[in-house]
Each structure stands twice: as structure tokens, then as C-alpha cells.
Amino acid sequence: MPISNQIPSQKASLSTQTPSSSPKQTSLFPFVFYIRSHTSSSFHTCCCPHLPFPPPLQPSIFLFTIARSTVPIPTITSGVGNIDKEREEKEHGDVGLLLFPVPVPVPRLLKHMATSLSFSICPASTASGFRLRASTMAMATTVTAPSTKVAPAVIVGGGRVGRALKDMGSGQDLLVCRGESVPLNFDGPIFVCTRNDDLESVLQSTPPSRWADLVFFQNGMMEPWLESKGLEDANQVLAYFAVSKIGETPVDGLTDTNPEGLTAAYGKWASVVAARLNAAGLSCRVLDKEAFQKQMFEKLIWICSVMLVGARHGGVSVGAVEKDFRSELSRLITELASATASEKGITFEEAMEERLCAYSRAVAHFPTAVKEFKWRNGWFHSLSEKASAQGKPDPCPLHSQWLKELRIV
Incomplete structure (x- = not known):
């Protein structure tokens, strides 16, 4: 059904005016754009501090087409709402998704933002409310972020x-x-x-x-x-x-x-x-120390599990581990997290596997190999050795088995 039969025609303008308040390390902007470049398969980002939108409409999904910028980031959002992203990209070129408020450092206002974008409202579906499509875009301009004094080191x-x-x-x-x-x-x-x-x-x-x-x-x-x-x-x-x-x-x-x-x-x-x-x-x-310790162990579990799974499959990329050997990765993450929690008395936040796999997708091009054993997988191996010396079951049996397969221990 034409949108004119649903609501009055509306347009929203997107400007690149920087906040006039005093510089802060972090500001809360209404939206963050993630833009995919088909040409280089790299990822780009820009932040927009102002997007006036006529009430009472509050769309949960936005869709737009925009020219490439020159600043890469390692990931792109996916699975937002029910937009058929592959179809939209095929029809309209580079497609990005708007996210709702996220704390973003002010200097991430990048240099290659458009001075204005005109959006026209069109109906999407009952599940996603409304959708915006970019109709025009002005020439790029330069946005200068507030300077921050950096202490010498x-x-x-x-x-x-x-x-x-x-x-x-x-x-x-x-x-x-x-x-x-x-x-x-x-x-x-x-x-x-x-x-x-x-x-x-x-x-x-x-x-x-x-x-x-x-x-x-x-x-x-x-x-x-x-x-x-x-x-x-x-x-x-x-x-x-x-x-x-x-x-x-x-x-x-x-x-x-x-x-x-x-x-x-x-x-x-x-x-x-x-x-x-x-x-x-x-x-x-x-x-603080407790929160940092949890994050440190999560990264340790990530690097030990992803690198070991990748190594036993010929040193495939991190992305291949997450995509093609997810079951093995999941089992090892669960095992190492359980061993860590038992040894250190730590209660990890829920959805660790999802967080670690998301990071794997962000650095999908990284190669895999078991390196710096003493500082990485060696700690989990020491838990296995300690349990063996005490006549207890191995807390990391899969980890131990795969290390032996690769003749690392």
C-alpha cells in the first residue's frame, strides 16, 4: 500500500554539525552507521551526531546507501530486524544499518561524512515498523574532532x-x-x-x-x-x-x-x-581489578581455543575456525571457561561463546597457530598436570588431547 495512504509524507535531514558543548572523551550520539564496501570487502564507519526525525515515528530499522569512506573498522552488524540484507545489497549497492545509542569517542567523527542525507519514509513490515531509504547525498566534508591533551609517556x-x-x-x-x-x-x-x-x-x-x-x-x-x-x-x-x-x-x-x-x-x-x-x-x-580479570581470562580463552582449533586444521584463518569448525570451537571454549571458573573462582557473564565468536568474525583474516605456549595454552596445560599429580580428572581433556595430537606436549 502506498505510504501516502498510511501517513503524511515526511523527510528527515542528516547533518554533520559537531556538538557545541565542551569536549568530552566520550559522547552519546543517536546513531552509529556501519557501511560495507563491496569493492574491497573492507568495513567502514562514520558517526552522525544529529538526525531529526518527525514524531511520533520511531523506526527500529534504518536502511541507507552511501559512498565509501576511507577509514576501516573490523566488523559489520547483521541480523538486525528482518531486512533481507543480501537482497538489498544486490539491488542498491553498499548497505549499512543504523544502530541505536552507543557511547562513541568524539574523535570517531570521521573526515568523510556527507553534509546532508535526505531520507524518505517507506513502510517496511509490521515487525519492523518503518524503513528509511537514502534518496540524495551531498558532497563530502571534513569534520574536526575536539583535541584532547595526551599525557607524555x-x-x-x-x-x-x-x-x-x-x-x-x-x-x-x-x-x-x-x-x-x-x-x-x-x-x-x-x-x-x-x-x-x-x-x-x-x-x-x-x-x-x-x-x-x-x-x-x-x-x-x-x-x-x-x-x-x-x-x-x-x-x-x-x-x-x-x-x-x-x-x-x-x-x-x-x-x-x-x-x-x-x-x-x-x-x-x-x-x-x-x-x-x-x-x-x-x-x-x-x-576495576575483578572486571578486568574476567575480561583478561575471556581473551585468554579466545586466543587459546581459536588458535588450537585452527592449528589442528592446518592453520586456517580465524574466520574459518568460527565458520567451519564452530562445534569444535564451542566445545573447547566451554571446557576452558569451566576450568578457569573452577580454578580462579570466577563467574563469567552469560553468552561468552557469542562474544568470542563475534570477535573472531571481526578479525577473520588473522592466521592461526599455537604460539607463546608458556603464556597462553601453557596455563591450561598446567591445570591438567596439577590434576594428574593429585589423582584428579583432567579439567581440560579436549585441550590436552589436541595438544598431544599436534605434538606440542
Whole structure:
């Protein structure tokens, strides 16, 4: 039935006016656009702070077509409402979905936004209410995000992450490379961006009076090593942003289950880390120790399960593990989560498997291999060895079996 028989004709305009209030690290915008590019199969995002829409209509689903931007993100939402996304993309080209309020760092107002988009209302279905289709789009413009002062830091390690953190700074950071000592007279945090096996030498090169300022960006099970050094409350960061190579712009770890981002920080320098990442348009949550510990174990379970399943299938990509070997992945995630909960007395939030699989889709191109065994799968293997020595059942039987299959243990 024509829409004119249902409601009066209406149009909504989308503008790129930035908020006039004082700069904040995070603002709540009405919508976040996720846009897929057919040409490169990459993903793009832009945020729109203002979308006037005539009441009382409050559509739950929006559909639009837009030209590609140049800033990639690692995921796209799917399964929203009952829109046939494949059909719409085939008919109308690049298609994106609008999400409802999500906390978004102000600098994520990207450079390639349209000055205006005109939408006309058309009926979708009784389940989804109404749908908006873009009819025109103006030329692109530049949006400048409010500047944020970034505190200077010592950065240990000149690899991809270390260089990226330095590029996020204000030019006052000090980069410390392999074999160099951390200065005593440089106030502020010390970002440690080295391989896990280099941590011992980093500690030896750092004055003991500065150990409390160390901020560890490493993956894996850090607790035993930190405790052995008296650093139980050390600053830590779970970095979910990806840097493909030195000099490349970091890509945030946004997923369809966590569009607000997954990167998290803990410790006295956590807010400083978050401010630096936010200023670069990346998400970062500041967590207390208990919440951070849960997130740390979730990432450990993800990397140990996905990499092991992928390795036993010839080193297929992370995306292939999630898509083609989901059953194996699910069993291993469940097993490792149960063993962790029993050993550490942790109660994980529900839907862990969905969160970890969503992240797998976000980094689908990553290769798989069991690496840094001591810092990753080695911790779960130690639980199995401890149980065996005590005459108890193996808490990780599947994990143990597959490690033996690959002759890792």
C-alpha cells in the first residue's frame, strides 16, 4: 500500500554539525552507521551526531546507501530486524544499518561524512515498523574532532603497537628500544609493548622505583609472572585494536555484540591510557581489578581455543575456525571457561561463546597457530598436570588431547 495512504509524507535531514558543548572523551550520539564496501570487502564507519526525525515515528530499522569512506573498522552488524540484507545489497549497492545509542569517542567523527542525507519514509513490515531509504547525498566534508591533551609517556618497544601509541601522542613521548634503559627522571606511565619473553629484560632495564608505572600491553596469562615480581596490581591493557604494520592506522576491535569496543585498561594509569586511545578515535574502558580479570581470562580463552582449533586444521584463518569448525570451537571454549571458573573462582557473564565468536568474525583474516605456549595454552596445560599429580580428572581433556595430537606436549 502506498505510504501516502498510511501517513503524511515526511523527510528527515542528516547533518554533520559537531556538538557545541565542551569536549568530552566520550559522547552519546543517536546513531552509529556501519557501511560495507563491496569493492574491497573492507568495513567502514562514520558517526552522525544529529538526525531529526518527525514524531511520533520511531523506526527500529534504518536502511541507507552511501559512498565509501576511507577509514576501516573490523566488523559489520547483521541480523538486525528482518531486512533481507543480501537482497538489498544486490539491488542498491553498499548497505549499512543504523544502530541505536552507543557511547562513541568524539574523535570517531570521521573526515568523510556527507553534509546532508535526505531520507524518505517507506513502510517496511509490521515487525519492523518503518524503513528509511537514502534518496540524495551531498558532497563530502571534513569534520574536526575536539583535541584532547595526551599525557607524555615512556614507550618500551618500537614495534607495531609501540609506534602506534607514539603516533597517538603529542610529540613528547620517549621511545625506548631493545637494550636501552628506562629513564628514572621521566614522570608518567611506561607503556611496555614488547613480546612476553622480553619482559624479564624490560624489568631489569627499569629502575625498581618506576616498576609501579609500568603498563603492560601483552596478551596471555600474565598473573603468575607478575605475582613472582611482586606486581600483583600492575597496570594492564587488553588491546583489541589491530595494527597491521608499522605506520598503519589502528583498527578498533568493535564487534556486533560489543559495538562500544572491547579494549580495557586497569590500574593507576588506566585513565591516561584510555584518554590517549580515545583521542585517536579508539575505544577503551577503565575497569576495576575483578572486571578486568574476567575480561583478561575471556581473551585468554579466545586466543587459546581459536588458535588450537585452527592449528589442528592446518592453520586456517580465524574466520574459518568460527565458520567451519564452530562445534569444535564451542566445545573447547566451554571446557576452558569451566576450568578457569573452577580454578580462579570466577563467574563469567552469560553468552561468552557469542562474544568470542563475534570477535573472531571481526578479525577473520588473522592466521592461526599455537604460539607463546608458556603464556597462553601453557596455563591450561598446567591445570591438567596439577590434576594428574593429585589423582584428579583432567579439567581440560579436549585441550590436552589436541595438544598431544599436534605434538606440542
